[in-house]
Structures are given as C-alpha cells and as structure tokens.
Amino acid sequence: MKRVSILIPAYNEEESLPLLYRRLADLMDAQPMYAWEVLFVNDGSRDHTLAILAQLRESDPRINYLDLSRNYGKEAAMLAGFDYVTGDCMVIMDADLQHPPELIPDMLRLWEQGYDDVYARRRTRGRESFLRRRLTAAFYALLRHTTRVPMQPNTGDFRLLDAVCIRALRRLRESQRYTKGMFSWIGFRKHELLFDQQDRVAGQSKWGFFKLLNLAIEGITSFTVAPLRIASVCGAIVSLLAFAYGLFILLKNLIYDDPVAGFPTLMVTILFLGGVQLLCIGIIGEYLGRIFTETKQRPVYFVSSYNGERAD
Numbered sequence: 687m688k689r690v691s692i693l694i695p696a697y698n699e700e701e702s703l704p705l706l707y708r709r710l711a712d713l714m715d716a717q718p719m720y721a722w723e724v725l726f727v728n729d730g731s732r733d734h735t736l737a738i739l740a741q742l743r744e745s746d747p748r749i750n751y752l753d754l755s756r757n758y759g760k761e762a763a764m765l766a767g768f769d770y771v772t773g774d775c776m777v778i779m780d781a782d783l784q785h786p787p788e789l790i791p792d793m794l795r796l797w798e799q800g801y802d803d804v805y806a807r808r809r810t811r812g813r814e815s816f817l818r819r820r821l822t823a824a825f826y827a828l829l830r831h832t833t834r835v836p837m838q839p840n841t842g843d844f845r846l847l848d849a850v851c852i853r854a855l856r857r858l859r860e861s862q863r864y865t866k867g868m869f870s871w872i873g874f875r876k877h878e879l880l881f882d883q884q885d886r887v888a889g890q891s892k893w894g895f896f897k898l899l900n901l902a903i904e905g906i907t908s909f910t911v912a913p914l915r916i917a918s919v920c921g922a923i924v925s926l927l928a929f930a931y932g933l934f935i936l937l938k939n940l941i942y943d944d945p946v947a948g949f950p951t952l953m954v955t956i957l958f959l960g961g962v963q964l965l966c967i968g969i970i971g972e973y974l975g976r977i978f979t980e981t982k983q984r985p986v987y988f989v990s991s992y993n994g995e996r997a998d
C-alpha cells in the first residue's frame with residue numbers, strides 16, 4: 687500500500703483545526719487504498735493548537751505532530767515537515783482550509799500517472815485588497831524576467847510532491863528560505879491543477895504587508911542577482927551622462943565664453959547621485975546580510991517534541 691503524507695504547518699490555528707480534521711478524515715476514509723499520515727507542524731503557536739493536536743493524535747493514529755521550539759515562520763516549518771514526513775508522496779496544505787482537501791484525490795490520480803510535482807494554481811485569489819493584488823503581480827513579473835528558473839505565478843505551497851522531490855528539498859537547507867522558488871528550482875515532472883482559493887474559515891492571515899514584502903525580497907535576493915547587475919548598469923549610465931554633461935559645459939565655456947553658473951544644477955546632480963549611491967549600497971547590503979546569515983550555518987529550526995515525546 688502506498689503511503690500518502692499530508693503536511694500542514696499551523697500557527698495559532700485552534701479555530702480551524704477541528705473543521706480541518708473533519709474534512710481530512712472524510713477524505714482519508716473515502717480513500718482506503720492508501721496508508722495516510724497527517725503531519726502537523728506546530729510553529730510555536732501561542733494558543734491551544736498544541737493541545738488540540740495532542741487530542742487529535744489520541745483519537746486518530748493517522749495524525750502525527752511536530753512541535754517546534756518557537757515560531758520560526760511558515761518556510762522553516764515546512765522544512766521541518768519535509769524532514770519528518772514518511773510518505774511515498776506528500777501534499778502540503780494550509781491549516782485554514784483556503785486549500786480545499788477535495789482536490790487531493792485529483793492530485794493523487796496525476797501522481798499515479800507519473801507526475802512528481804502536481805501543483806495547484808489559483809483561478810481566483812479569494813478576498814484580497816487591490817494594492818496586495820497589484821504588488822503580487824509586480825513581484826511575479828520581476829521574478830519571471832530576471833531568473834532562468836521558470837516560476838509559476840499564482841501558485842502557492844498547495845501541491846503534491848513525490849518522494850524524489852521530498853529528498854531533493856531536504857537537501858536545500860538555506861536559512862533564508864523562499865520555498866515556492868525551490869519547488870521550481872528542483873525541477874522534475876510538473877503538472878498544473880486549477881482551483882478556487884477559499885477565504886479563511888477562522889482567524890486572521892498572519893501575513894501582513896511587511897511580512898509579505900519581506901518574503902518578496904527573500905524571493906528576489908535568493909533567486910537572482912539581477913538587482914546587483916541593474917545597480918552596476920545604472921552606475922555606468924549615470925557616469926556616462928555626467929561625463930557628457932561635463933564635456934558640454936567645458937565646450938560651452940571655451941566657445942561662447944559662458945561663465946560656469948548653476949548652483950541648482952549642482953544640487954540636483956549631487957542629490958540624485960547620492961540617492962542612486964545609497965540605493966545601490968542598500969542592494970549590496972541585502973545580499974551581504976544574506977551571506978552573513980548563511981555563513982553562520984545554523985540549523986533552520988529546533989524541535990521540542992514529536993508526537994508528545996521530547997526530541998533529543
């Protein structure tokens with residue numbers, strides 16, 4: 687019998703969990719030809735998530751749960767999940783039921799046909815603000831144009847991955863993670879499924895504007911050095927322009943005997959160049975910061991317990 691794992695990172699999801707469990711149990715009962723495992727990763731929740739997981743485990747041995755030592759963020763929680771899942775394939779989904787479990791049988795069918803990565807693409811994005819929608823589109827456009835890795839827009843972490851993909855993902859252990867890009871980066875045979883993203887069943891999204899902006903910067907800086915190149919190109923263009931302008935002033939002075947004037951032009955040039963320089967230093971700093979964190983080579987997460995038993 688093939689073993690199917692469902693990986694669910696959960697952070698403060700006490701309200702969604704009972705609903706989620708009902709839907710998953712219905713699904714698992716309807717598909718007895720697979721051996722099921724549901725692996726919850728409790729990402730340092732501050733509510734009763736852990737207690738609810740322990741209860742679920744008590745009543746249903748198909749449930750496993752991993753308790754991280756603190757809140758590491760969804761990306762790290764997913765890596766912890768990759769390390770601990772035991773299935774021949776794994777489905778990653780959110781705890782808030784934005785990802786309909788009913789899609790899983792379709793994913794499994796495609797997996798049985800030989801696909802290694804069946805990813806669900808959002809047909810609609812659920813309720814979202816205009817600004818968030820625009821910024822997301824801009825981010826994907828930038829990534830698409832600057833990397834050689836094909837990135838799937840409107841695709842989240844909701845997907846089925848074969849064991850080969852899981853083994854590959856386990857080896858990508860950088861601490862500043864942009865997992866969505868890694869799915870593309872590792873390659874293997876991919877297939878797309880369309881779905882309608884639901885609204886959250888309970889609670890609030892943990893991704894505020896700044897967290898998303900951070901993830902976007904993470905995505906860009908961990909998959910492309912294009913900003914550095916853009917900075918160099920900008921520098922070259924500005925220097926050329928400045929040189930041409932200097933020549934122009936010199937000739938004007940020699941030919942027309944024009945007195946060199948222009949405090950305002952001077953100010954504008956200095957301020958403009960100062961701005962460009964600061965921006966470029968900032969971009970370099972982003973990459974330098976990433977090198978700094980990566981060279982420390984710290985583990986991405988620490989585990990408190992697995993199924994209630996203390997990790998050593």
Ligand code: UDP
Pocket residue numbers: 694695696697698699729757758759760763779780781782784890891892893
């Ligand atoms: N999550 C997590 N750690 C965090 C934040 C979120 O494990 O620090 C989980 C959360 O419990 C949920 C999933 O990641 O299962 C997606 O989170 P959320 O619904 O807040 O994000 P959104 O759907 O708004 O992108």
Ligand code: MG
Pocket residue numbers: 780782784886891
């Ligand atoms: Mg959500």
